[in-house]
Amino acid sequence: MKKLFDSCRMDDPQIGEEMYSWAQELFPLNRSLTGDGNRKTLQFIQKIVPALRIWSVKSGTRCCDWTVPEEWNVEEAYLIGPSGARVIDFHENNLHLLGYSEPIDKSLDLTELQDHLYSLEHQPNAIPYVTSYYKRRWGFCLSHNQRKKLKKGLYRAVIKSRKERGVLNYGEIIIPGKTKKEIFLSTYICHPSMANDQITGIVVLTALARWINKCKKHNHTFRIIWIPETIGAIVYLSKNLKQLKRNVVAGWQLACLGDSGNFSYLPSREGNTQADLISLISLKESVKKYKTWSFLKRGSDERQWCYPGVDLPVCSVMRSKYNTYKEYHTSLDNLKYIKAAAIQESYRIYKNMIGVADENIAYKTTTIGEPQLGRHNLYPTLQKKEMASSVEEILNILSFCDGNNSAVSIANKTKTPIHKCINTLKKLRAARVIE
Numbered sequence: 001m002k003k004l005f006d007s008c009r010m011d012d013p014q015i016g017e018e019m020y021s022w023a024q025e026l027f028p029l030n031r032s033l034t035g036d037g038n039r040k041t042l043q044f045i046q047k048i049v050p051a052l053r054i055w056s057v058k059s060g061t062r063c064c065d066w067t068v069p070e071e072w073n074v075e076e077a078y079l080i081g082p083s084g085a086r087v088i089d090f091h092e093n094n095l096h097l098l099g100y101s102e103p104i105d106k107s108l109d110l111t112e113l114q115d116h117l118y119s120l121e122h123q124p125n126a127i128p129y130v131t132s133y134y135k136r137r138w139g140f141c142l143s144h145n146q147r148k149k150l151k152k153g154l155y156r157a158v159i160k161s162r163k164e165r166g167v168l169n170y171g172e173i174i175i176p177g178k179t180k181k182e183i184f185l186s187t188y189i190c191h192p193s194m195a196n197d198q199i200t201g202i203v204v205l206t207a208l209a210r211w212i213n214k215c216k217k218h219n220h221t222f223r224i225i226w227i228p229e230t231i232g233a234i235v236y237l238s239k240n241l242k243q244l245k246r247n248v249v250a251g252w253q254l255a256c257l258g259d260s261g262n263f264s265y266l267p268s269r270e271g272n273t274q275a276d277l278i279s280l281i282s283l284k285e286s287v288k289k290y291k292t293w294s295f296l297k298r299g300s301d302e303r304q305w306c307y308p309g310v311d312l313p314v315c316s317v318m319r320s321k322y323n324t325y326k327e328y329h330t331s332l333d334n335l336k337y338i339k340a341a342a343i344q345e346s347y348r349i350y351k352n353m354i355g356v357a358d359e360n361i362a363y364k365t366t367t368i369g370e371p372q373l374g375r376h377n378l379y380p381t382l383q384k385k386e387m388a389s390s391v392e393e394i395l396n397i398l399s400f401c402d403g404n405n406s407a408v409s410i411a412n413k414t415k416t417p418i419h420k421c422i423n424t425l426k427k428l429r430a431a432r433v434i435e
Contacts, residue, residue, distance in 0.1 A: 016340035
């Protein structure tokens with residue numbers, strides 16, 4: 001598919017490598033629902049896109065049916081074995097610590113310790129990602145092979161974490177367009193060191209925000225957010241629901257964009273929004289193979305954006321969908337699992353979808369009956385047999401310019417490739433035969 005946003009057509013051939021370098025810097029940070037890791041992540045994005053605004057919402061704030069939790073930060077966490085050596089250390093891999101773990105300094109034998117250890121028997125080399133956001137617990141995560149090697153004896157568990165009244169942070173950029181109608185883009189920032197499930201959504205959305213902000217000429221306003229999953233979306237809806245419902249015409253939830261798997265499409269609740277139609281037509285024209293999932297298999301913030309009473313036109317295009325690849329939510333989802341080329345292709349797909357969404361406007365003819373195409377330099381001056389199809393295509397597109405059909409709808413009805421349809425509509429608009 002050809003790129004839209006005519007003033008910003010060129011891709012940086014190194015954009016994939018650049019996004020991968022961002023991933024390398026962001027990967028070690030200990031992100032969660034709240035805390036320093038989230039702030040550092042947002043500050044990193046702000047250096048690339050200075051227009052980013054970082055918001056803070058106080059712990060204890062009531063948002064719809066939820067309450068913003070205490071802020072959680074970790075200084076260190078480790079487990080000392082019977083020999084006196086550390087057998088688990090948070091600083092070696094932040095997945096070793098149960099998310100939102102309580103502070104503790106306690107000696108206990110292996111039998112008692114087992115109740116506070118988490119591993120995956122079916123993936124014995126992987127450290128699992130486990131959290132306990134809303135119930136007070138402490139614990140460590142480790143590979144099952146490592147767990148089997150633990151010797152009987154006395155262990156000392158030390159977790160220097162802090163839970164205190166603080167803030168939940170999220171980032172937002174609003175880039176004005178010609179109209180107040182909005183295209184909405186979202187990703188989450190609440191996972192620690194996982195590359196595909198966390199980092200790739202962040203870096204692709206950051207690159208897209210930078211590109212959109214540079215292009216300047218948009219039909220739509222762009223609303224772009226980086227939030228902690230679930231609670232962040234609830235917080236955002238509690239503050240912005242009326243405006244979102246009034247203005248958003250298409251939106252995407254970004255996740256899992258860096259592995260080498262085929263693309264995946266997860267629809268909105270009804271599956272018939274502008275975003276759904278654009279996703280399908282873009283994937284059909286851009287990639288050889290993709291998988292369509294049921295909305296019942298959702299798992300990220302499309303749950304919130306599509307919830308009854310919210311009903312935003314939001315869907316998701318991913319590579320391997322979350323919870324379908326074995327590395328998901330484990331230490332195997334690391335920087336080796338993602339590829340710069342795969343991230344770049346995901347970025348290209350989203351650029352195309354965003355471009356189509358921005359040009360997805362309804363058009364209305366300005367003439368009674370067909371316009372005289374020749375008078376508008378839209379008809380070949382030399383008539384040949386092979387010219388008939390191009391003229392037919394123009395007339396077919398014009399026949400659906402009734403003020404009700406958008407560009408995507410016209411492309412579907414006339415079976416015209418979307419970029420070709422939009423470019424033809426632009427020519428017709430320039431000739432003032434449609435408006």
